[in-house]
Amino acid sequence: MNSETKWVGSFSVSATNLTLTNIQFKNETILIKLNITLGGKFIRIKFSNLYGSLPLKIKEACIYSENLVYSSIFFNGNHETVISEKEEIYSDPLEYTVNSAENYWLGIYIENFTELSTGNFSLLSYYISEKGNILNELKNKDTDILHNSEYRNYLVPFITNVEVNNEIPCSSLIIFGDSGIANGWHSHLIKRFQINNILNIAVLSQEINGNRFLHSCPDQLKGLYGSSGLSRFERDVLKQNGVKFLILFPGINDLISSCKTTDTSLSNGTDIINALKICSTLAKENNIIIIGCTIPPVYGCKYYSDRLENIRITVNQWIRDSEDFDSVADFDSFLCNPVEPEKLKKTFDNGEYFYINDTGVKAMAECIDLKIFSEK
Incomplete structure (x- = not known):
């Protein structure tokens, strides 16, 4: 591995x-x-126990491709590791070629009773084996593993x-926001x-x-929706390796919160706009090109x-007119019904007037102008 090349993110979740899921593992293999989204000749994986109240013990881990090209994962030269509560660690660098055209799976064997404390809701999937460590079966190219899980x-x-870690210059684009942008649309962006x-x-x-920009998850949900966008921005954007571009999406959840209060600064969208300004400033200070x-x-x-709609209009107009962004993806103008702009176009509406099909x-x-990725 060339010591002068840098690590760049190829897959991530927040x-x-x-x-709150009450999911538990014991003597099971998890296949994730x-x-x-970016190829390389060397990889490393970050394992997280950020929200754990007990140490997380991983007995063994591996990565394998859809063609069953298998490799063990090591931690300081060992098969197993213990991650302290509230901590995250990287695996050892592994010589294992990946590319964005192939599917890959991560296998983790959990031997002792373990609560699922840390992870992410996602459009991705995972499998749980029948009892036992099935990683050796993967190594032996057993094609029935997923079907039996x-x-x-x-x-x-x-x-x-x-x-x-690659030999050619690479970088990453981070998509940051809530469920309004966590709907799988970026798979189409990758195809573009x-x-x-x-x-x-x-x-x-x-x-x-x-997720909300201004407030963390309500206590009764035990952190399921994450800490506020502002509080996680450093960890999830600024500390990501190789980040050069950022898509920043404010989402609807702060608008809903704004309409539940009589605070004037919230009711007119000022706090949401100020939060976006802070994120933009931090991104530019770190030489990150930002798309609002x-x-x-x-x-x-x-x-x-009507109050929520007025806030949305105010925030959107500021995003369009602001000089805080290098580019703007105008989802609103692109998706709305020109006659009734508070509604989606019928061709984009799944029939419930709110969820995008x-x-x-x-x-x-x-909506994303690709010129910004080739000109910078």
């Missing part, structure tokens, strides 16, 4: 507290699908990052990158369902009101 969806347990021969930029997912995103129509949301999700990727 860590949240998952204790990895959405690798219990399929589970929408969770990424215990890992937050996969980084690659590939079609337009933008092959040296990873796409990293730092969105959290239910407007908020799509939210008519049909059970919290919808697959056509709309794909259209969100078309």
Whole structure:
């Protein structure tokens, strides 16, 4: 491995507290699908016990491809490791070639009773084996492993990052926001990158369902929706290795919170705008190119009101007119009904007047001006 090359993120999720799921593991193998978005000849993986109240013991771990190219993962030269509560660690660098055109899986064997405390809700999937360590079966290219395991969806347990070390200059694009942007649209953005021969930029997912910029998750949800966007911005954006671009999406959850208070600064969107300004300033101080995103129509949301709509219009107009961003992805203008701009276009509406359908999700990727990735 060339010591002069740098680590760059190729897969990521934002860590949240998952204790509310009440999921537990004992003498089981977890198989996690990895959405690798940038190739490399060396990899390392970040394991997280950020929200754990007890040490996390990993007995053994591996990575393997859909073609069953297998490699063990080591920690300071050992198969097993113990991660202290509130801590995260990297695996040893591993010579293992990955590329964005192939599917990869991470295998983790948990021997002792372990509570799922740290991870992320995601569109990805994972599997749980029948009792025992099945990593040796993977090593022996047993193609029936997944079929004999219990399929589970929408969770990424215990890992937050996969980084690659490459011989050519590479960087990453971070997508930061809430569930409004954690809807799979960036898979279409990755396809646009590939079609337009933008092959040296990873796409990293730092969105959290239910997340808010201004406030952390309510106590009764035990951190499931994450700490506030402002408080996690340093960890999830500034401390990511190789980040050069940022897509910043304010989302609807702060608007909903604003409409539940009589505070004037919130009711007119001032605090949301100020939070976006802070993020923009921090990004620019770290030489990160930032793309601001407007908020799509939210008519049909059970919290919808004229007040909420006025805040959305105010925040969106500031995003369009602001000099705080290097570029703007105007999701609102692209997705709204021109006659009734508080509503989605029918072609993008899944029938519930609020949730964007697959056509709309794909259209969100078309809002991103790719010139910014080739000119900078």
